[in-house]
Amino acid sequence: MNFNLSEEHKMIRDAARDFAQAELLPGVIERDNKQQFPDELVKKMGDLGFMGIMVDPKYGGSGLDTISYVLIMEELSKIDASASVIVSVNNSLVCYGLEAYGSEEQKQKYLTKLATGEYVGAFCLSEPEAGSDATSQKTTAIDKGDHYLINGTKNWITSGGRADVYLVIAQTDRDKGSHGINAFIIEKGTPGFDIGPKEDKLGIRGSDTHTLQFNDVKVPKENRIGVNGSGFRFAMKTLSGGRIGIAAQALGIAQGAYELAIKYSKQRKAFGTEICNHQAIAFKLADMYTEIEAARMLVMKAAADKDAGENYDKSSAMAKLYASKVAMEQTIEAVQIHGGNGFVKEYHVERLMRDAKITQIYEGTSEIQKIVISRSILRD
Numbered sequence: 001m002n003f004n005l006s007e008e009h010k011m012i013r014d015a016a017r018d019f020a021q022a023e024l025l026p027g028v029i030e031r032d033n034k035q036q037f038p039d040e041l042v043k044k045m046g047d048l049g050f051m052g053i054m055v056d057p058k059y060g061g062s063g064l065d066t067i068s069y070v071l072i073m074e075e076l077s078k079i080d081a082s083a084s085v086i087v088s089v090n091n092s093l094v095c096y097g098l099e100a101y102g103s104e105e106q107k108q109k110y111l112t113k114l115a116t117g118e119y120v121g122a123f124c125l126s127e128p129e130a131g132s133d134a135t136s137q138k139t140t141a142i143d144k145g146d147h148y149l150i151n152g153t154k155n156w157i158t159s160g161g162r163a164d165v166y167l168v169i170a171q172t173d174r175d176k177g178s179h180g181i182n183a184f185i186i187e188k189g190t191p192g193f194d195i196g197p198k199e200d201k202l203g204i205r206g207s208d209t210h211t212l213q214f215n216d217v218k219v220p221k222e223n224r225i226g227v228n229g230s231g232f233r234f235a236m237k238t239l240s241g242g243r244i245g246i247a248a249q250a251l252g253i254a255q256g257a258y259e260l261a262i263k264y265s266k267q268r269k270a271f272g273t274e275i276c277n278h279q280a281i282a283f284k285l286a287d288m289y290t291e292i293e294a295a296r297m298l299v300m301k302a303a304a305d306k307d308a309g310e311n312y313d314k315s316s317a318m319a320k321l322y323a324s325k326v327a328m329e330q331t332i333e334a335v336q337i338h339g340g341n342g343f344v345k346e347y348h349v350e351r352l353m354r355d356a357k358i359t360q361i362y363e364g365t366s367e368i369q370k371i372v373i374s375r376s377i378l379r380d
């Protein structure tokens with residue numbers, strides 16, 4: 001067992017770190033304040049290969065492994081979790097979904113543009129009455145021969161207003177339950193497809209989250225992904241990989257907060273010495289470091305499972321469950337270490353604390369991860 005990164009992985013991590021420092025950091029507070037989507041930065045991340053990290057180069061991707069994906073996600077998330085969720089959804093939900101389950105025509109038409117950042121992708125599963133209970137899809141996709149007719153509402157869709165391509169899950173045959181669900185590729189601008197108002201969020205405010213409406217949207221049959229009835233399995237498999245991305249995002253948020261707390265505690269003086277010399281602060285730092293390292297092990301294990309071709313449903317759920325808990329708890333500690341300054345935007349930790357919360361909610365809440373883990377260990 002080797003816990004060290006290869007030289008290639010270190011180079012990839014450093015490239016992402018340099019990009020995050022040089023490009024994401026300067027405007028991150030303003031984008032958070034104004035809820036501003038980082039359009040230009042997405043293009044730059046596309047140029048660097050961050051929008052299709054694991055995609056085969058023949059479809060325009062970088063052809064890297066999941067460990068590389070995790071390293072890039074951690075570095076981006078240390079600085080800007082709004083930018084990193086755009087990267088995560090595009091990579092592990094949209095690009096992976098198309099590469100693993102799409103037809104050759106779908107890959108040529110959509111994946112090549114998504115992997116280079118020319119297009120941004122969105123993944124549309126959640127609904128007003130089907131968030132955690134994803135099998136209860138109310139959106140319908142009625143088979144009309146050469147096309148499907150889609151009707152329904154999707155909620156909390158990341159990149160919802162900015163995406164070019166949407167992977168939409170819908171129920172075709174309710175009697176068949178989860179086996180009657182399909183996944184479709186729907187392009188922005190398709191008649192009947194409307195984008196609702198942008199959500200005003202607690203965190204990841206630079207990402208673009210919307211409700212979407214589908215009113216008699218005609219989708220050609222060739223835009224269905226996979227065989228009839230495979231949409232729920234498609235969503236679950238795709239989300240297992242997505243959870244590795246969100247776990248890495250949580251890890252990055254925690255690591256970013258930890259690094260800011262270390263730096264601050266070595267500069268700030270109280271009672272005649274730097275505050276890191278007080279055991280009350282030093283012990284907090286020790287706990288932060290230990291918890292974050294433990295989260296990193298779980299995230300890397302899930303990524304290594306995926307790269308090795310092992311089943312990663314359980315390890316990705318464990319990584320997300322634990323890393324998101326660490327992100328929430330340790331960003332609160334980072335704010336505490338910063339004292340009054342921690343409550344002020346220019347010190348960045350309050351934003352990291354707000355951003356951490358969503359990692360316990362999206363791509364399956366912590367409670368859903370426990371369902372996935374407990375079912376798996378009881379079955380094994």
Ligand code: CAA
Binds near residue numbers: 232237313
């Ligand atoms: N791989 C393959 N098949 C799977 C699977 C997996 N990981 N998980 C389930 N299935 C199959 C099951 O085997 C079952 O098939 P059979 O009927 O043939 O046995 C079928 O799918 C139904 O599965 P369950 O009976 O387990 O379904 P359930 O109703 O009990 O729900 C659940 C399971 C795990 C709770 C699931 O509903 C779930 O993951 N919910 C959370 C949804 C979620 O993560 N939403 C996030 C939204 S996307 C997002 O946040 C993106 C963003 O923008 C950031």
